[in-house]
Amino acid sequence: MNYLAILAIYKFEMARTARTLMQSIVSPVISTCLYFVVFGAAIGSRITSIDGVTYGAFIVPGLIMLSLLTQSVANASFGIYFPRFTGTIYEILSAPISAFEIVIGYVGAAATKSILLGVIILVTASFIVPLRIEHPLVMVLFLLLTSITFSLLGFIIGIWAENFEQLQIVPLLVITPLAFLGGTFYSIDMLPPFWQTVSLFNPVVYLISGFRWSFTGEADVNIWLSLAMTFVFMTACLSTVWWIFRTGYRLKQ
Amino acid sequence: MEPIISISGLSKTYASGFQALKSVNLEINRGEIFALLGPNGAGKTTLISTVCGIANPTAGQIRVDGHDIVANYRQARSLIGLVPQELTTDAFETVWSTVSFTRGLFGKPPAPDQIEQLLSELSLADKRNSMIMTLSGGMKRRVMIAKALSHEPRILFLDEPTAGVDVELRRDMWNTVRRLKKSGVTIILTTHYIEEAEEMADRIGVINHGELILVAEKSDLMRQLGRKQLTLQLNAPLSAVPPPLVDHDVTLSADGTELVYTYSTTAERTGITRLLNTVSECGITFRDIQTDQSSLEEIFVNLVTDRQS
Numbered sequence: 001m002n003y004l005a006i007l008a009i010y011k012f013e014m015a016r017t018a019r020t021l022m023q024s025i026v027s028p029v030i031s032t033c034l035y036f037v038v039f040g041a042a043i044g045s046r047i048t049s050i051d052g053v054t055y056g057a058f059i060v061p062g063l064i065m066l067s068l069l070t071q072s073v074a075n076a077s078f079g080i081y082f083p084r085f086t087g088t089i090y091e092i093l094s095a096p097i098s099a100f101e102i103v104i105g106y107v108g109a110a111a112t113k114s115i116l117l118g119v120i121i122l123v124t125a126s127f128i129v130p131l132r133i134e135h136p137l138v139m140v141l142f143l144l145l146t147s148i149t150f151s152l153l154g155f156i157i158g159i160w161a162e163n164f165e166q167l168q169i170v171p172l173l174v175i176t177p178l179a180f181l182g183g184t185f186y187s188i189d190m191l192p193p194f195w196q197t198v199s200l201f202n203p204v205v206y207l208i209s210g211f212r213w214s215f216t217g218e219a220d221v222n223i224w225l226s227l228a229m230t231f232v233f234m235t236a237c238l239s240t241v242w243w244i245f246r247t248g249y250r251l252k253q
Numbered sequence: 254m255e256p257i258i259s260i261s262g263l264s265k266t267y268a269s270g271f272q273a274l275k276s277v278n279l280e281i282n283r284g285e286i287f288a289l290l291g292p293n294g295a296g297k298t299t300l301i302s303t304v305c306g307i308a309n310p311t312a313g314q315i316r317v318d319g320h321d322i323v324a325n326y327r328q329a330r331s332l333i334g335l336v337p338q339e340l341t342t343d344a345f346e347t348v349w350s351t352v353s354f355t356r357g358l359f360g361k362p363p364a365p366d367q368i369e370q371l372l373s374e375l376s377l378a379d380k381r382n383s384m385i386m387t388l389s390g391g392m393k394r395r396v397m398i399a400k401a402l403s404h405e406p407r408i409l410f411l412d413e414p415t416a417g418v419d420v421e422l423r424r425d426m427w428n429t430v431r432r433l434k435k436s437g438v439t440i441i442l443t444t445h446y447i448e449e450a451e452e453m454a455d456r457i458g459v460i461n462h463g464e465l466i467l468v469a470e471k472s473d474l475m476r477q478l479g480r481k482q483l484t485l486q487l488n489a490p491l492s493a494v495p496p497p498l499v500d501h502d503v504t505l506s507a508d509g510t511e512l513v514y515t516y517s518t519t520a521e522r523t524g525i526t527r528l529l530n531t532v533s534e535c536g537i538t539f540r541d542i543q544t545d546q547s548s549l550e551e552i553f554v555n556l557v558t559d560r561q562s
Binding site: 002003004005008009011012015016019086087088091092093094095096097098248 | 307326327328329331335337342344345350353355358359362400
């Protein structure tokens with residue numbers, strides 16, 4: 001195992017975050033705070049409670065998950081796309097480092113940034129709404145699994161993309177809509193039966209539901225099903241990454 | 254002695270169907286400077302990229318110091334440093350951090366003293382904290398070399414190292430390459446500048462359309478394929494080549510003031526004595542005589558042209 005190479009990639013990516021602090025951390029935190037104000041205060045004042053918690057507290061897990069999904073994808077996709085764009089990817093490919101180590105470096109850094117962001121949003125939210133975390137270990141598990149899984153997805157997008165438009169298209173047209181329709185701001189129990197069934201095809205529902213369960217003990221779907229779906233999605237992403245490095249897709253062709 | 258790089262039957266076909274390399278066989282000796290010449294699109298960069306692990310070979314085998322580049326890629330790649338053709342740098346990084354990053358990628362622990370020395374040798378010491386985007390093209394090229402040398406490779410690939418750099422920097426780089434050779438580093442360089450190969454290389458390979466046309470010692474190549482020209486500057490211009498000289502295959506310059514005789518340096522008899530006797534018999538006098546050896550560039554052009562025709 002080339003630990004020094006993993007560390008080099010990880011530190012390199014984290015240094016980029018430090019250089020772009022406004023874009024990487026401050027901007028998503030401000031966006032989330034705005035969601036709290038608009039949805040939590042303005043709309044929440046008209047909704048008494050959902051699953052026994054105030055509406056403001058109800059949307060906290062969903063908002064954290066929304067940031068986690070979008071930022072994991074954005075960080076990881078940009079992290080691997082930029083060296084491809086500038087041509088500096090040659091040094092990664094010519095270094096004595098395995099595909100697995102490359103993934104650990106890039107995905108590890110992207111996931112770290114997302115988790116950091118999630119924690120900051122959680123702390124910020126605790127100042128705005130009363131929060132309780134029923135199952136903290138499960139919360140940490142979901143934070144880890146989700147950030148790693150979606151960082152893997154971002155890594156795949158960063159290798160697939162051939163220009164900046166393609167880099168943006170999946171997060172904008174797929175990830176964000178799925179997150180909004182995945183129960184960030186509502187419980188899927190509140191939907192008509194037909195749309196409840198449709199929602200079950202949205203993988204983000206399982207992530208948000210499981211994550212919300214760790215906060216409130218209430219969930220739209222069974223917690224084990226949420227965990228299983230998260231693992232399935234992670235396995236799919238890992239398999240795709242493995243295929244990319246085995247075939248050299250868009251890297252070594 | 255076992256070659257440091259051994260390439261056998263290497264072929265590379267891109268997804269587009271373009272065959273960039275066609276069953277290339279090549280051995281690079283330890284400690285030598287090997288120049289790979291070829292026109293644009295000949296396959297030089299593809300050959301380097303494949304050895305370094307940037308492109309997957311379609312067929313064939315490459316061994317670096319006995320290590321297969323696929324099965325034992327860690328051992329093989331750790332011996333290699335690469336300076337690519339393009340100035341591909343992390344614009345927002347400092348010189349120090351980008352060189353340290355490359356060293357880390359190759360699994361080497363931080364060595365500030367060594368990086369400091371490397372930057373000094375490449376006249377980059379005062380730029381260590383400068384962002385790369387603020388450097389000139391020549392400085393960026395030096396940074397690329399510093400990165401390639403940061404992990405102390407035993408083999409250095411230089412892909413068109415002096416393309417677009419000024420004369421002073423080119424001389425500096427040649428000195429750096431000579432210094433590396435002295436320290437035992439094997440250097441493979443591709444270049445468009447024949448002058449560069451002529452100046453630096455121990456051996457030369459010529460590649461065209463993905464095929465390695467020729468590999469030879471530079472001196473042998475110059476000797477075997479070299480042509481010399483003998484030019485007689487006449488005292489009085491001639492209107493045509495006199496009949497006795499026609500058999501000697503001489504040509505007359507357009508203004509009739511020079512007789513030019515081309516001969517092979519490797520022929521048993523050059524025919525110079527016989528030519529000069531005939532010139533004397535014809536009553537032709539000359540005020541000066543000069544000989545010119547064909548340059549590597551002419552040899553290269555002849556090789557590539559012959560193949561194409």
